[in-house]
Amino acid sequence: MKPKISIIEVARHAGVSKSTVSRVIADSGGSVSPHALEKVLAAIKDLGYTKNTLAAGLRSQKTWMILVMVPDITNPYWSEIARAAQDRLEAEGFSVVVGNTDWLESREARYFDLARSGRFDGMVINSVTNDIAMIHRMGVPVVLVGERAEVQNIDTVGTDTIMATRLALEYLWTTGHRRIGIATSEHGSERFLSFRRRTYEGFLAEKGVAPDPGIVFSVKLSDEGGRDLARSLLALHDWRSRVDAIFCGNDILAIAAMDALREAGVEAGKDISLMGLDDIPAAANTRPTLTTVRKPRALIGAAAAELLLARIGDPDRPSEKRLFPGELMVRGSVTERHII
């Protein structure tokens, strides 16, 4: 195809050694005389040389690439975190690419393989796997996005899910709801959900409400899950007297459920209250608008980048965990309810 040119040819053309050319193109700060520098730059331009970073990476063990691995690139929640991380990392000279796993372990494994084989200098991941030991064995700096209870020895950044969940439940309580259900997932990110679920159970106990297993729904955090939730709810015998509000694991789920319910003639914010979690952009534009708890995506992404840079700088530093509080977004899918 193209006759690839290497630094050797550049060196010949400029009348210097390949070492000198290397000193010019690598920003490692070896000293080069102005005269030689000029000749080399001219040669590079003449020949249209571009450095082969594969070879450079092989020798220097530095690829200047970072992988941001997210479970669902279609969900604005993740893509905004990715973008925020990208902003910060590019400022440090890294290039950022995004890997999409679609909650599939097989895809995740594929990206881990890539990392293991030395392709990235670091990763920001939200992983399905719980195998932290494996992550460490990869030998690549990793920052986890998303809170995980059990994990201690790895850098983590996320929202304080317990607080966010409490915020939502407390709001539902204050607005008069007493039969509060929850929709979360066993799938993939179970660790969050057990968080949500556990908080939910604690909350009920605290308020002295007997839990009703019939209004604890286990569905995927996706459009599909939302439709499942609607179906399960409607199939529930006498649901109107059993449940007056549902706290959904994320916004995508809540919006899809709202939609499916409306098609069945059930209006969120009227017949039942629905809350989400994340505050994705679409949440402000739905019909009705979605009451939810906002997660600070930009902060999370930036913090992830920060932690990753620190880890790359010093692989032996103690691991750190940064959690951000959520923010209640009052909209239309929850309405005041008179306590009987």
Place this chain on the structure above:
Amino acid sequence: MKPKISIIEVARHAGVSKSTVSRVIADSGGSVSPHALEKVLAAIKDLGYTKNTLAAGLRSQKTWMILVMVPDITNPYWSEIARAAQDRLEAEGFSVVVGNTDWLESREARYFDLARSGRFDGMVINSVTNDIAMIHRMGVPVVLVGERAEVQNIDTVGTDTIMATRLALEYLWTTGHRRIGIATSEHGSERFLSFRRRTYEGFLAEKGVAPDPGIVFSVKLSDEGGRDLARSLLALHDWRSRVDAIFCGNDILAIAAMDALREAGVEAGKDISLMGLDDIPAAANTRPTLTTVRKPRALIGAAAAELLLARIGDPDRPSEKRLFPGELMVRGSVTERHII
């Protein structure tokens, strides 16, 4: 941190030569006796060896990585195309990563540098640049997503924008609108927009309507652009008599405009008709729901993958262009209007 092990150590451990180990790990089909194979596999497992694909790529000129470069990872339109392409490419053994440019030439240049330096076996891109010669000079197989008039000698896949635009305009016309405005962008993807704009102008001419430059809005294809559009519209003197419908360059823009207008007391689908283009998932959930033209994202992504694979297989094959028709999605943001 990690005492990296190479095939040399594996070879020593297995009592064979590094060549034999290489034949085992490279799937290039060199023949290895069952006995040796077994010993090598055992050694690999024992030592926890993982192949350094950087080194492999350096020698073999094959990285098995594909970059999908999109202008806005936050827009579901792009992320779904990326996902569809990923499905197809992973089936062929490639790993897919996504690069997000945010419509920034600087970011785009960064990814092009990555490609130029031999990091990817191919790219699927939607590029701001018009410099096809530069793309060819990269020496990396590239498939362009998004229709471009002027470009001939490069593989392209996209929606037939002219048809999609006509579909929208024709629908507005049929529903009785006679003062149709348009909102497109000069920014970034200008090439589409001049398509839309040109089609728009042709359409008006055909219908014998005198164009009104005051209702041709030039805004970004983003939330921000939507707010700009709303502002410009409301600032227009006596706008209610000057415009009864606006065709927006994409859904994100249309939804944001709809939202901003509602805040100002102007209801889409009542006070004015609004149409989008793309049919992103959110379009079905807005208030009112958005009438738009759907682009077949999955088909586009899959076709892009197909074309790229073909190009990688044979770099000298003639370039191909695949365009898919759009589909009208009738919803609530356009209402019948009686012709006076």
Place this chain on the structure above:
DNA sequence: CATGGTGTTGGGAACGTTCCCATGAATGGT
């Protein structure tokens, strides 16, 4: 004038693979 820095340079050895080629051992047909 000797001494010791500092700046600049080039040669060669890595880095971890794959590729090419030579060698020797089996196999099969005549």
Place this chain on the structure above:
DNA sequence: ACCATTCATGGGAACGTTCCCAACACCATG
């Protein structure tokens, strides 16, 4: 029993960088 294939193997040379080290020129200091 002989030659021609095919198969299995190992040794070394790539691939295009960076890194290390030695060599040299230059300058200032004593």
